[in-house]
Amino acid sequence: MKHDSPSIFEQSRAGRRNPAHSPRAPDPDLPPEYLRREAPALPQVSELQVVRHYTRLSQRNFAIDTQFYPLGSCTMKYNPRACNTLAMQPSFLARHPLAPAATGQGLLACLYELQEILKTVTGMQGVSLAPMAGAQGEFAGIAMIRAYHDARGDHDRREILVPDAAHGTNPATAVMCGYVAREIPTDSQGDVDLAALRAAVGPQTAGLMLTNPSTLGVFERRITEIARIVHEAGGLLYYDGANLNAILGKVRPGDMGFDVIHLNLHKTFSTPHGGGGPGAGPVGVGERLLPYLPIPIVAKEEQGYRWLEEADCPQSIGRLSAFGGNMGVLLRAYVYARLLGREGMGRVAEYATLNANYLLARLRAAGFEPAFPERRATHEFIITLKRQAKELGVNAMDFAKRLLDHGLHAPTTYFPLLVPECFLIEPTETEDKDTLDAFVAAMSAIQREAETSPEVVKTAPHTLPVRRLDDVRAARELDLVWEETAEKRE
Amino acid sequence: MPFIPHTEEEVREMLAAIGADSIEALFDEIPAELRGADLSAIPEGIGEGELARLMRARAAADHQPLCFLGAGAYEHHIPAAVWEITTRGEYYTAYTPYQAEASQGTLQLLYEYQTMMARLMAMEVSNASLYDGASALAEAVLMAVRANRKAKSKRILMPDTVHPRYGQVVETIVRHQGITLEPLRFDPTTGRLDPAALSEALLPAAALVIPQPNFFGCLEAVDALTDWAQAHGLLVIAVVNPLAMALLKPPGQWGREGADIACGEGQPLGVPLASGGPYFGFMCCRRAHMRQMPGRIVGRTVDLDGRTGYTLTLQAREQHIRRSKATSNICTNQGLMVTAATIHMALLGGEGLRRTAAACHANTRALLERLQAIEGVSPAFTAPFFHEVVLRLQRGSAAGVLEHLLEDDILGGLALSPFYAERYPELDQTLLVCATETRTAADLDHYAASLRRALQS
Structure with a gap:
């Protein structure tokens, strides 16, 4: 198996072309100051060389399709091939993101139903599929908490509490939203140290970010009490969905008292990790945060499905991507959710x-x-x-x-x-x-x-x-x- | 049970090994009052065959018209080999390459990607990608503020010629960090920034964003803008169409010094339109700034035997090490999309990308010639363009025209007024149209004939 793998650049030979992939075109009629002097120095290789090189490179990877992959907190489960095949149908792939909703009713039906499924399985009141990754879902979640406090004129809440066992994204996200991240210690049994939590909360508390089960691989048993402490201090509870696979269909974050949640569809809903992305990190919220959900959101109306945008959601935290999210990932998650159904989730x-x-x-x-x-x-x-x-x-x-x-x-x-x-x-x-x-x-x-x-x-x-x-x-x-x-x- | 392999006998053996009576007993640490959620609103599971029928019916309902719409997402030919290879299980089902020795395929590919992007942009280094073009610009803005402490300013000059959705996304992402976006008006005649209009009243600022081509398809005077910014202590953030950079002067060659950061939407490099994603954002910069760059970066190194190998590097910037002091909360890239883009760029080569870009330009020019021959249709701006133009309609409404075109199975472009009504009322009744290399002469004729009828009706 051990052999050198020369880069694609080392296989390049000046003058080698693949003319089948680009049309003949006249020289552009543009003033020279706008033009590039020489074509970029990309590899000059044949189609066979490309196919062989990247096929051989693929064989230098471990992957779920070839190996057991027990990577904690990453949920490397089987990625059903049906999800890929059905999401990659030509008319789904060909659709322009700004095309009228009328040309996307099939897609929007899938997305709307996915929103509903995620709402039910997490016990939340509303879902936006907009975030493109778990970390962006986290960002959206904390930005919504901030929008909520700001809308109430509650500007002194400057801290987000984060257990010391949390993923690094949690404190990084809090800082991106203009908060200070304050660590809460864990007790010897892996639960949040309640005394430390009680001592930490106050009028400066904007919220708490919690993963449950935690990254220590145990369920936070006193979650109801934690929720009460944070809520009584005026803070909100954020659920990091990294470990949702542990409780899918058994316990719902909404029932544990969480106000906002993100899901990693590339974990729990089995969309592929792709060597590190793309993922999708939808957010779900309880009643209080509904107005702040990121846009766009799919609505079902008498005339059909359509996107809710700025005019429909004036208090939204806004947009997270140019066009509304990782649709192809969402379609795969939808197919997976329908294959599983309600019993399959539990x-x-x-x-x-x-x-x-x-x-x-x-x-x-x-x-x-x-x-x-x-x-x-x-x-x-x-x-x-x-x-x-x-x-x-x-x-x-x-x-x-x-x-x-x-x-x-x-x-x-x-x-x-x-x-x-x-x-x-x-x-x-x-x-x-x-x-x-x-x-x-x-x-x-x-x-x-x-x-x-x-x-x-x-x-x-x-x-x-x-x-x-x-x-x-x-x-x-x-x-x-x-x-x-x-x-x-x- | 879909995707669960256990036999009843195995379950019994496993429970015996654990010392539990039932699977249910394994949940005994979860308080009982939290259990028993009602999931009846979720449909029952269905088989793959039945679901395939449903999904095929839904896809069939989404017939796609002939596309003359761009505005940040572009239809291009993607060689069949690109997605054939990209969806191989070894790429598709691998994770982030944290175990480098078991991920040399993904890592070497990312290193090759970084090299290709750096060369395409004529910049020194590239990261392994970000989420999409708009969020990449947001990250570039955050990076510029970190990298340009000397400016002692958190103000970013953001031209109105940047994609309006990009502006909105940047606002969403950076607003909590005390960064302000200073909008710059464009010249309503040329459709681009007037370098002479930049004044010291805009200072101090940390960076100037320069789009190329801009949202209207117009080419900005990138050299003059870059030189002005750098002469006043600003960093230059280029936000560019990567395909266009095979034909147009790349960010690293702008002005006397070149742009400091280049970013943008990678979709034109082998990624299908797919209603908006997944795409990927790219980012390149000078070596001097690379420690401020967010996202994953792959480096080449050697193993114990001195053999070449690849690994993630500069991880001290990232959230899993730095936590609240990280350069960003980002903990992924768009690996699979970058896999496609790398294969796409290798297949087309620099010359192929240049030819495709030139064909896009020629097609848009040919479309404009046909359309401006129609009475009441004229180009809105005078600046040179790449592969999009803004049309002004002397009569009829832009929205009405688009509906009429759609009846002829044409996606006719984007009506600009919803994006600019407040700041540029003169953009009422304008359409942004695009003709990539995928449009034929017959397609252009069809569009022209349909538009003529639309304006007569």
Whole structure:
């Protein structure tokens, strides 16, 4: 498998063309000061070279279609092919975003029904599909909280409370919305420290951002009490939907007291991760935040479906993209939701939870240490390899890299930051028992190896296209674009 | 059960290993009063065959007319190989390349993408993409304020010739950070900024945004604008159509020094219209500013054996490390769209992109010739254009004309008045039209004949 992979630029030969893909055109009749002197130096390669190069590159990836991918907090479940095929129908792909609603009634019907499904399954009063990613959904959510306080003339609320276990996007989002992020500690059982929360809330509190189940892989048991504390202080509750897969169809964020929520459709609703996007991060809100939802929103009226825009939603926080969102992702999520139906949604949470608890039980029996041994796993859980790091000098990153040699993608490592040498493991509901057993066997094998020949683990991976990469050099001698000469600057 | 592989026997074995009586027992930490939500409003699940029929019927209902509409999203030929390769499971179902050794395919592709974009823009570095053009401009504005501390200003000069939706998105995203957007009026004759109208009264400011082509399709005097801005201590943010940059002077060559940041909508590079997304935003900048650039960046490095490999780098800028001090809350790029764009650019090459851009320009010129021959139709502006023009209609209403064209199965363009009614009432009864390389001479004739009839009726 190990072989060099020359860049597409190294395969380029001056004068090679693919004339089939661009028409003949006269020289432009434009004044020379506007024109580019030479065509950009893109690769000059044949269509076969392109197809072969990018097909071969694809084979240098791990992916759900080829590997178990238990990446915690990322919900790497099977992405049904039907979702792709049905979303990529030519008339959906050909539609211009500014075309009249009359030419998009089929699309809008899907989007409207998706809004309704998401509303029901989260227990919220309104949904906007506009945010293009989870982090943009977070931004929209906190911007709505701010709009709500501002509309009431309540301008002194400057703080957003964020548990220390939260995703990094939470505090970053609070800052983007002009708030100060204030951390709330977690207690030894993985729940929010209620005494610290009570001490932190006050007239400066705009809201609390919470992931439930948390990134520690446990359900926040006192959520009702947390909601009461924050609401009594005049703040609102934001639900980070990163872990919704754990409770889909079982418990609704709206019923837990949340005022606003974002969903990651690329997690819970199984749209593809695509090597890092595109995602979609719809937001749902309770009664109080309805006027502030980002636009556009699909409405169903007697004459058909149409987009609600500025004139319909004067208090909206506004637009997040030029054209209204990642429609292709939304269509895939819609297809998935219809295939599952209401019973299928509850089953997602059930089997995701079953798989996680089974994997936890097996790993524990194999001698691995859970971070929260007294707690149930939700759809994910944490083990800590601090003992291995201390006694054997083999850390979580070494285990992660060695798992790759077993043909298994590594779990999330070193997140959350609270647990030393941690693995955050999320098997998802679409994996079968044999796969989980194979993961346990691989972990046990690596453990034995760490005890007998730790160097093998510490220098892993050994069977991938490259061995362990020098990240320090990557950051110090920044090489971000390919150049002809071997001698590069810096 | 869709997508759940468990047999009953396996479930029993798994519960026994856990020591639980039932799956339900695994939820025993969730307070009972929170359970039992009513989901009856969600339809029951249906099979793939039945759903395929429904989805095909819905797609069939969305027949698409002949497109002369642009305004930030453009119909172009996309080689079949682009999406054939892009939807391979190894790209489609991979995650963000955090485990670099297991993600060399995606990482090398992103590195090649960064190189292609930097070359297309004639800029030094590129990130691995952002969400879309409008949000990329918002991020560029935030970046410019961070990068230009010397200006001691959070004011951004934002011409009215920037796509109005981009202006709205920037406003949504930056308004909470004390940044103000100072609108710049355009010359109503030329349809672009008049560099001579820029005055020191606009200072201090952190950056000037320069669109190329601008929302009306007109070409801005980018050299003069860039030089003015930089002479007064402003950074220049170019917001450009990437396809056009194969033909037009790229941001890195504007003025004496070149633009500082280039961003825009990547859709014209192999991404279908798809009602507005997913697309991707791109961003390039000078090396001097790259630590202020948001989004993922891939670097080339070596492995333990000295073999070339690729990895995410400069992560100290990002939210998962920096949390509340991050350059942005962004934690993704548009990986799959960039996969398509990279393959698209490799297939067309620089010369192919240039030819496509030139064909778009020629088609729009040919369309304009046909249309301005019609009585009561004239170009609204005098500046040179790329592949869009604004038509002024002496009679008839723009909205009425569009309806008439639609009856002839033509998407005739965009009526500008809803976007400009307040600030430019003179743009009443104007249409923004576009003819890309996908339109034939017969298409242009069809449009002209239909418009003639529309204006006679």
